[in-house]
Amino acid sequence: MASAESAPGSRPLLNGSYEVGPFFDEMFEKDGQPRPHYQALCADLAQLTHESFDERRRAADIFFLYQGITFTVYGSQEGIERIFPFDLIPRIIQRDEWALLERGLIQRVRALNAFLQDIYHDQKIIRDGRIPAELVFGAKHFRREMVGVRVPRNVYAHVAGIDIVRDKDGRYYVLEDNLRSPSGVSYMLENRQAMKRTFARIFEHYGVRPIEHYPQELLNTLRSVAPHPDVEPTVVLLTPGIYNSAYFEHSYLARQMGIEIVEGRDLVVHDGKVYMRTTTGLKQVDVIYRRVDDDFLDPLSFRPDSLLGAPGLFAAYVMGNVTLANAVGTGVADDKAIYAFVPEMIRYYLSESPILENVPTYLAAREEDRAYILDHLEELVVKSVNESGGYGMLVGPHASREQIELFRSRIRAQPRNFIAQPVISLSRHPTYIDGELRGCHIDLRPYVLCGERITIVPGGLTRVALQRGSLVVNSSQGGGSKDTWVLYD
Amino acid sequence: MRIFIQHITTLIYDSPISEAHTEVRQRPLDTGGQRCLSFHLEVRPERANVLSFVDHFNNTVHYFDWLQPHDRVVITANSEVLTPATFTDTCTDLSPLERFDYLAPTAYAPRDEMICAFAAPHIAGSPYETAMALMQAIYRNIQYERGATHVKTTADEVIQLRRGVCQDFAHLFIATCRCQGIPARYVSGYLYDPKFFGTEVATHAWADVFIAGHGWISLDPTHNCMQDERYVRVAVGRDYADTPPTRGVFKGNARETLEVRVSIRSA
Numbered sequence: 001m002a003s004a005e006s007a008p009g010s011r012p013l014l015n016g017s018y019e020v021g022p023f024f025d026e027m028f029e030k031d032g033q034p035r036p037h038y039q040a041l042c043a044d045l046a047q048l049t050h051e052s053f054d055e056r057r058r059a060a061d062i063f064f065l066y067q068g069i070t071f072t073v074y075g076s077q078e079g080i081e082r083i084f085p086f087d088l089i090p091r092i093i094q095r096d097e098w099a100l101l102e103r104g105l106i107q108r109v110r111a112l113n114a115f116l117q118d119i120y121h122d123q124k125i126i127r128d129g130r131i132p133a134e135l136v137f138g139a140k141h142f143r144r145e146m147v148g149v150r151v152p153r154n155v156y157a158h159v160a161g162i163d164i165v166r167d168k169d170g171r172y173y174v175l176e177d178n179l180r181s182p183s184g185v186s187y188m189l190e191n192r193q194a195m196k197r198t199f200a201r202i203f204e205h206y207g208v209r210p211i212e213h214y215p216q217e218l219l220n221t222l223r224s225v226a227p228h229p230d231v232e233p234t235v236v237l238l239t240p241g242i243y244n245s246a247y248f249e250h251s252y253l254a255r256q257m258g259i260e261i262v263e264g265r266d267l268v269v270h271d272g273k274v275y276m277r278t279t280t281g282l283k284q285v286d287v288i289y290r291r292v293d294d295d296f297l298d299p300l301s302f303r304p305d306s307l308l309g310a311p312g313l314f315a316a317y318v319m320g321n322v323t324l325a326n327a328v329g330t331g332v333a334d335d336k337a338i339y340a341f342v343p344e345m346i347r348y349y350l351s352e353s354p355i356l357e358n359v360p361t362y363l364a365a366r367e368e369d370r371a372y373i374l375d376h377l378e379e380l381v382v383k384s385v386n387e388s389g390g391y392g393m394l395v396g397p398h399a400s401r402e403q404i405e406l407f408r409s410r411i412r413a414q415p416r417n418f419i420a421q422p423v424i425s426l427s428r429h430p431t432y433i434d435g436e437l438r439g440c441h442i443d444l445r446p447y448v449l450c451g452e453r454i455t456i457v458p459g460g461l462t463r464v465a466l467q468r469g470s471l472v473v474n475s476s477q478g479g480g481s482k483d484t485w486v487l488y489d
Numbered sequence: 490m491r492i493f494i495q496h497i498t499t500l501i502y503d504s505p506i507s508e509a510h511t512e513v514r515q516r517p518l519d520t521g522g523q524r525c526l527s528f529h530l531e532v533r534p535e536r537a538n539v540l541s542f543v544d545h546f547n548n549t550v551h552y553f554d555w556l557q558p559h560d561r562v563v564i565t566a567n568s569e570v571l572t573p574a575t576f577t578d579t580c581t582d583l584s585p586l587e588r589f590d591y592l593a594p595t596a597y598a599p600r601d602e603m604i605c606a607f608a609a610p611h612i613a614g615s616p617y618e619t620a621m622a623l624m625q626a627i628y629r630n631i632q633y634e635r636g637a638t639h640v641k642t643t644a645d646e647v648i649q650l651r652r653g654v655c656q657d658f659a660h661l662f663i664a665t666c667r668c669q670g671i672p673a674r675y676v677s678g679y680l681y682d683p684k685f686f687g688t689e690v691a692t693h694a695w696a697d698v699f700i701a702g703h704g705w706i707s708l709d710p711t712h713n714c715m716q717d718e719r720y721v722r723v724a725v726g727r728d729y730a731d732t733p734p735t736r737g738v739f740k741g742n743a744r745e746t747l748e749v750r751v752s753i754r755s756a
Contacts, residue, residue: 137589147545
């Protein structure tokens with residue numbers, strides 16, 4: 001890699017020591033030459049010294065600190081709130097590649113919504129033997145209370161976060177569908193702000209497609225699924241409260257959309273309609289962008305001990321007086337065992353072939369798959385089907401003997417709860433760590449909005465595994481993020 | 490048979506509650522040859538607005554809220570029902586979800602060694618004969634006794650106690666049928682028996698079993714008989730938890746006392 005002319009006494013950022021390694025590198029070819037769509041960025045970075053880069057980094061950190069962009073890590077003794085680590089080197093996606101991803105994502109979300117509509121009504125896909133009944137009805141997040149309930153425009157997953165990775169050969173795969181309350185979109189938006197502030201000149205000349213309209217698109221989506229299309233709908237965001245790991249995002253999005261953020265206790269259901277308590281009395285609510293799990297929405301219908309929802313909310317929903325986004329019961333479609341059937345859903349409901357591939361998946365619930373999994377634990381990634389955020393998983397090649405044996409007994413005890421996949425050698429991206437550029441594994445979570453139509457702001461959240469060699473990019477597991485640039489051309 | 494039912498539920502709180510939301514499942518079904526000729530639900534405080542919807546088992550749910558502070562709610566349901574001489578069901582096949590739900594173990598009707606061991610000696614040549622044999626076995630082995638069990642008693646506990654009421658008989662029957670691969674569902678309703686009077690006798694629970702080729706058959710293990718014209722069906726589900734006559738939540742630190750009075754007569 002070419003190193004830049006630099007002022008005496010300062011070290012150039014691109015100094016030729018970066019190792020591409022045996023992975024697909026987003027920025028560099030195998031021979032160390034920058035890929036065409038990264039050439040301009042490399043040229044600009046070559047102008048920078050460590051000193052000037054560090055200066056911008058500090059400016060970005062201060063920006064994040066002042067914005068209060070944090071997340072909470074669960075499972076540690078004391079509640080830890082951290083600043084989401086941000087890397088200043090952007091990830092760039094070419095126009096054509098994005099066009100393909102976009103088509104693939106739209107196709108996938110259409111199929112997932114068709115699946116949800118089907119299993120909560122006629123269950124044709126099961127009657128036709130394309131997916132086992134036990135897998136669907138036995139899923140933890142299947143909500144039989146939703147059977148026969150009509151939802152506006154037949155949309156269930158209004159906001160979907162689809163996790164996409166690239167393998168060694170640069171091929172894109174869908175790793176997971178997140179259809180309950182996918183989080184992280186506030187980081188996507190804030191990363192862009194930070195980039196614009198710290199690398200204004202580079203950014204302006206690059207022809208990057210904007211993403212700032214996401215909150216407006218989200219609001220349009222939510223309004224388009226209001227129960228009574230002729231009335232100007234009142235939309236609110238329902239949060240579990242300030243102790244939730246994503247509370248920052250909830251308040252951020254509500255502010256950006258110009259809607260109220262409410263907790264369960266701010267809502268009251270009366271005569272089958274939902275109201276929020278305001279200083280001027282009760283105001284009817286039409287659409288709730290809820291970031292509260294199904295279980296906690298309504299103590300009358302779901303967990304009776306929940307204080308996070310509003311009693312009677314589900315009855316109001318069933319009677320069609322309020323829209324919940326995402327719908328109740330979407331979690332069945334992001335169950336990791338159901339994931340294996342998404343390509344089948346695309347063929348079944350849309351009569352199309354899948355544009356984006358799935359990662360090959362073994363279901364421990366199937367006897368022959370289970371035998372294979374138990375024989376190859378050292379090579380596989382094992383995931384528990386209902387967990388998200390990188391919790392409850394085993395990365396075979398990096399696991400200790402004890403961890404492997406623990407998962408072996410767990411899989412034997414509850415096969416329905418586990419799937420396994422080959423380790424995907426996630427693509428890497430140069431990332432600035434401890435004063436040098438290192439190749440770190442990344443993924444991509446685009447946010448797909450589905451209402452009257454499907455919209456995706458270009459790009460999404462690129463997450464980075466900051467721990468050396470780590471393949472886990474979740475923020476709760478020590479991951480960070482980058483700005484994602486989708487180019488006009 | 491034409492049957493009239495009056496079901497009065499009184500909820501009393503020892504200190505005022507507010508924001509109470511209540512679901513009522515008391516409207517007789519219009520299935521299996523039964524017809525609900527009229528149904529009136531009256532609620533006090535009387536300004537409460539009663540709404541209704543149909544749940545995923547096709548039971549009618551009446552629902553109301555009362556937000557102001559109160560310490561007493563009275564729910565009066567008056568039904569007039571025409572019952573068939575025998576339960577006649579035209580359903581010939583279960584939906585995939587029904588097949589799953591009515592075979593899966595539940596909290597009240599679990600599948601464990603004790604349940605399966607209880608069922609094992611009664612396996613007969615056909616699912617129909619097995620179901621009849623299980624009904625008879627439960628009728629013979631479990632003593633009907635009020636107060637021996639409570640509303641949360643599960644089928645495995647019933648085997649140990651060897652005593653119980655209709656809800657317990659129904660749960661044990663369902664659990665044993667399911668562990669033999671026979672889909673079974675819980676039925677809640679009323680039984681009109683001119684020989685007996687009183688609420689405990691009038692509210693009743695039994696079970697339906699699904700036999701391929703026959704459809705649903707309705708059996709009462711408490712009395713070792715098939716559902717006949719004296720039975721009024723109100724709600725069905727996987728177990729009692731899907732069919733409670735009333736269910737509610739409220740705000741306030743109060744103890745709830747529930748009083749139920751049912752009177753039933755025939756024209």
